[in-house]
Amino acid sequence: MRSSPGAEGQLSEFVAAQYGALVRWAYLLTGELAAAQDLTQSALERLCVRWSRVRDQQAPGAYVRRTILTLFLNERRRHGTAVASTEVVGSSPRQPATVDPIVRLDDQLVLDAALKTLPRAQRAALVLRYYDDLSVRDTATFMRCSESAVKTHTARALARLQGSGLVDDTERTEA
Amino acid sequence: MTDHGGAPQRRVAGLLHTYADHVQPDPPDIERILSGGRRRRRLSWLAAGAVVIVVLGGVAVGINIVPSSTHHPAQPPVVTVDQRILRAVNGLGGTELDPHAYRLQYVPTTNGRAAPLFDNSLGQYNVPVIVAVAQGHYSQTHVPSGHSVDTFGTLVVLFDRHTMAVTAWRTSGDPVPAATLSSLGRVTDCTIHYPATGPTSTCRTY
Numbered sequence: 045m046r047s048s049p050g051a052e053g054q055l056s057e058f059v060a061a062q063y064g065a066l067v068r069w070a071y072l073l074t075g076e077l078a079a080a081q082d083l084t085q086s087a088l089e090r091l092c093v094r095w096s097r098v099r100d101q102q103a104p105g106a107y108v109r110r111t112i113l114t115l116f117l118n119e120r121r122r123h124g125t126a127v128a129s130t131e132v133v134g135s136s137p138r139q140p141a142t143v144d145p146i147v148r149l150d151d152q153l154v155l156d157a158a159l160k161t162l163p164r165a166q167r168a169a170l171v172l173r174y175y176d177d178l179s180v181r182d183t184a185t186f187m188r189c190s191e192s193a194v195k196t197h198t199a200r201a202l203a204r205l206q207g208s209g210l211v212d213d214t215e216r217t218e219a
Numbered sequence: 220m221t222d223h224g225g226a227p228q229r230r231v232a233g234l235l236h237t238y239a240d241h242v243q244p245d246p247p248d249i250e251r252i253l254s255g256g257r258r259r260r261r262l263s264w265l266a267a268g269a270v271v272i273v274v275l276g277g278v279a280v281g282i283n284i285v286p287s288s289t290h291h292p293a294q295p296p297v298v299t300v301d302q303r304i305l306r307a308v309n310g311l312g313g314t315e316l317d318p319h320a321y322r323l324q325y326v327p328t329t330n331g332r333a334a335p336l337f338d339n340s341l342g343q344y345n346v347p348v349i350v351a352v353a354q355g356h357y358s359q360t361h362v363p364s365g366h367s368v369d370t371f372g373t374l375v376v377l378f379d380r381h382t383m384a385v386t387a388w389r390t391s392g393d394p395v396p397a398a399t400l401s402s403l404g405r406v407t408d409c410t411i412h413y414p415a416t417g418p419t420s421t422c423r424t425y
Contacts, residue, residue, distance in 0.1 A: 055253065055256075056253070059249050060249065067244035068242045077244065080242070086255075088247075089255035089256045089258075092256020093259050093260045151234060152237060152238055155238050156238065170235070171235065174228060175232065175235040175236065175239065177232070202228075211227040211231060
């Protein structure tokens with residue numbers, strides 16, 4: 045029933061190397077560090093069970109991300125879909141956004157508040173499309189939904205961000 | 220990788236990266252993760268074992284290695300004679316031994332349905348009653364009072380179902396047709412023996 049010491053060593057190496065990135069990815073979904081760490085922990089425990097197979101497929105990172113996403117979306121189903129429609133802090137009229145590599149701190153606060161207003165599927169689509177830079181097709185595959193659903197989720201998420209002033213309406217293009 | 224094309228999308232991507240980069244997670248507790256994984260593995264083995272047991276059990280039943288109570292004709296439940304009816308039919312409640320077996324059939328019904336079995340009026344139509352038919356040899360102790368031994372082959376008795384009081388009876392040389400009894404309700408058909416060890420009954424219902 046136990047993994048071989050070698051397997052656990054490989055797993056430990058993977059966790060040590062990838063844990064930070066995985067928690068950050070989970071954080072994009074949850075918006076809360078503790079929840080992100082819990083999701084990552086649960087996903088990594090599941091990875092332990094399937095380590096040999098996943099390692100052979102050379103995709104442990106994708107496996108953990110998919111598990112995190114599944115747990116995240118299932119958590120939504122367990123606790124309902126209600127998302128607090130909080131007002132976005134600092135969403136007063138803003139100057140048009142620019143592609144500035146130096147992102148200002150208040151942008152982060154606004155983004156944080158705006159992301160928390162998004163339904164989980166929209167948030168997941170946004171992360172996969174723009175953080176992971178996946179295509180619509182790959183995002184649909186990852187989320188196990190249709191491409192049109194991905195487009196809808198992404199468009200609605202962008203519309204919300206536009207409403208917060210983070211995305212300029214005049215520049216918004218098809219998701 | 221994909222080209223999002225628009226500046227807003229690139230800006231969102233930049234925001235998301237910056238948003239994630241500022242997160243400083245605690246160092247991983249690898250031992251906790253590994254122990255959690257071991258626990259999950261044990262649970263998965265247990266679950267898999269349970270599934271295997273259930274599947275093998277189902278297969279075993281399916282191919283008749285293990286008998287299934289639902290696969291074979293149900294064994295008829297053991298039926299014993301209703302002692303109240305037995306005592307009432309015997310009329311005496313005595314315990315004297317009789318070496319002859321006799322047949323006792325009884326069926327719960329109503330006055331109205333039992334009326335054709337009797338010549339006299341049975342009173343109210345819907346009174347719950349029991350019709351009992353005894354056939355065979357009767358010794359002194361098993362003959363209702365007022366009748367001599369072996370003067371009849373069939374005794375038809377009507378009891379009030381609640382009080383077990385005899386409300387009508389008749390004797391006949393001919394047995395009551397089985398169809399007639401069955402038309403009244405569910406029949407309990409017993410053979411009563413009086414061996415030295417005490418009365419026994421073998422019953423079936425139809």
